[in-house]
Amino acid sequence: MIVQKIDRRHMKKEEFEKAGELIRIGGLVAFPTETVYGLGANALDPQAAARIYTAKGRPSDNPLIIHIADLTDLERLAIEIPETAYQLAEHFWPGPLTMILKKSEIVPLETTGGLETVGIRMPSDPIAIMLIRASGRVIAAPSANSSGRPSTTKAEHVIEDLDGKIDMVLDGGASDIGLESTIVDLTGKIPLILRPGFITADELQETIGSVEYDKAVLNREKDMVVTAKAPGMKYKHYAPKANLIIYEGKLEDVVKAINIAAKQNEKQGIATGVLATDETVPGYTCGIVRSVGTRRDEITITAHLFDLLREFDVLGVKVILAESLELMEHGQAVMNRLLKAAGYQVVKV
Ligand code: TXA
Numbered sequence: 001m002i003v004q005k006i007d008r009r010h011m012k013k014e015e016f017e018k019a020g021e022l023i024r025i026g027g028l029v030a031f032p033t034e035t036v037y038g039l040g041a042n043a044l045d046p047q048a049a050a051r052i053y054t055a056k057g058r059p060s061d062n063p064l065i066i067h068i069a070d071l072t073d074l075e076r077l078a079i080e081i082p083e084t085a086y087q088l089a090e091h092f093w094p095g096p097l098t099m100i101l102k103k104s105e106i107v108p109l110e111t112t113g114g115l116e117t118v119g120i121r122m123p124s125d126p127i128a129i130m131l132i133r134a135s136g137r138v139i140a141a142p143s144a145n146s147s148g149r150p151s152t153t154k155a156e157h158v159i160e161d162l163d164g165k166i167d168m169v170l171d172g173g174a175s176d177i178g179l180e181s182t183i184v185d186l187t188g189k190i191p192l193i194l195r196p197g198f199i200t201a202d203e204l205q206e207t208i209g210s211v212e213y214d215k216a217v218l219n220r221e222k223d224m225v226v227t228a229k230a231p232g233m234k235y236k237h238y239a240p241k242a243n244l245i246i247y248e249g250k251l252e253d254v255v256k257a258i259n260i261a262a263k264q265n266e267k268q269g270i271a272t273g274v275l276a277t278d279e280t281v282p283g284y285t286c287g288i289v290r291s292v293g294t295r296r297d298e299i300t301i302t303a304h305l306f307d308l309l310r311e312f313d314v315l316g317v318k319v320i321l322a323e324s325l326e327l328m329e330h331g332q333a334v335m336n337r338l339l340k341a342a343g344y345q346v347v348k349v
């Protein structure tokens with residue numbers, strides 16, 4: 001795999017020629033976006049799209065998002081576009097918002113996982129835009145991780161997961177936001193949020209009036225109350241190799257409970273990571289303690305969550321005890337990822 005470093009301060013068109021050509025001939029190129037790294041291929045080439053699934057080990061019924069650089073492509077890829085789509089595009093594009101619309105004929109079912117709808121987003125990262133333009137194509141790109149693993153926010157993560165399976169990665173450093181885009185489905189009567197992201201429900205509401213969460217987003221029925229010893233189980237997404245357990249409650253009680261559990265683990269020789277925040281780090285006395293960011297500046301947390309989960313794996317911890325991250329603005333998006341990564345294992349204190 002070719003690793004091409006891109007210096008954001010001095011980007012040159014020529015640096016994107018090879019990557020653009022690879023996309024045109026059906027290859028796979030990973031690239032940074034403002035949310036996470038994407039694994040790109042020509043979205044209108046069924047074979048290229050199919051290659052994405054193979055490289056990721058992704059089930060073929062899980063649809064891909066198409067990345068565009070020009071608004072005119074929206075009308076090539078989708079039909080029966082509602083007014084709300086234009087309002088959202090005007091407010092949030094380029095940026096971390098994906099819209100689900102009815103697909104046009106040119107979009108192959110291989111790209112949409114067999115669906116008659118299509119996810120479309122215009123990323124704001126200039127490297128992503130330069131790549132799309134250099135390829136002269138629209139680019140299908142899921143997050144550039146092995147299926148089930150935490151999304152990738154650095155080229156190093158992409159290399160970790162996909163080396164030998166893809167043609168190239170454009171290394172543009174760390175993604176700014178660190179969580180995938182907000183997905184809003186505009187094909188029904190009421191716009192539905194299918195995946196919370198950095199753009200919040202309130203922000204969407206301000207632009208288009210009514211918007212609701214899809215039931216599956218809020219569904220925490222799978223929550224389990226577990227002891228720290230319970231093994232990881234069930235379906236996982238965004239999952240580190242370690243068994244991740246979330247502690248929920250008043251923050252000072254959470255710190256106490258994690259300290260007790262970490263101490264017990266250490267006595268038994270179980271290497272334990274503690275996912276803390278800047279505010280709580282001094283309160284921990286046990287385990288390998290790492291701060292994900294400060295609760296006073298939420299983007300520091302979104303930007304480092306996946307990175308930290310991967311770091312714990314590199315450190316070889318077997319268990320990660322995580323503070324619940326019920327943040328003011330981005331709590332919905334962050335907890336959606338953290339709960340899935342934990343297989344919904346929550347200890348209420
Ligand atoms: O921020 C992002 O969205 C990143 C960057 C690379 O753009 N991409 C990303 O892609 O997160 P991926 O494949 O990891 O997640 C896409 C999600 C999946 O959960 C998929 O099921 C959903 O979008 N999706 C895509 N097309 C859809 C459709 N037509 N209907 C419903 N869900 C769709």
Ligand code: MG
Nearest residue numbers: 142143151180
């Ligand atoms: Mg993904």
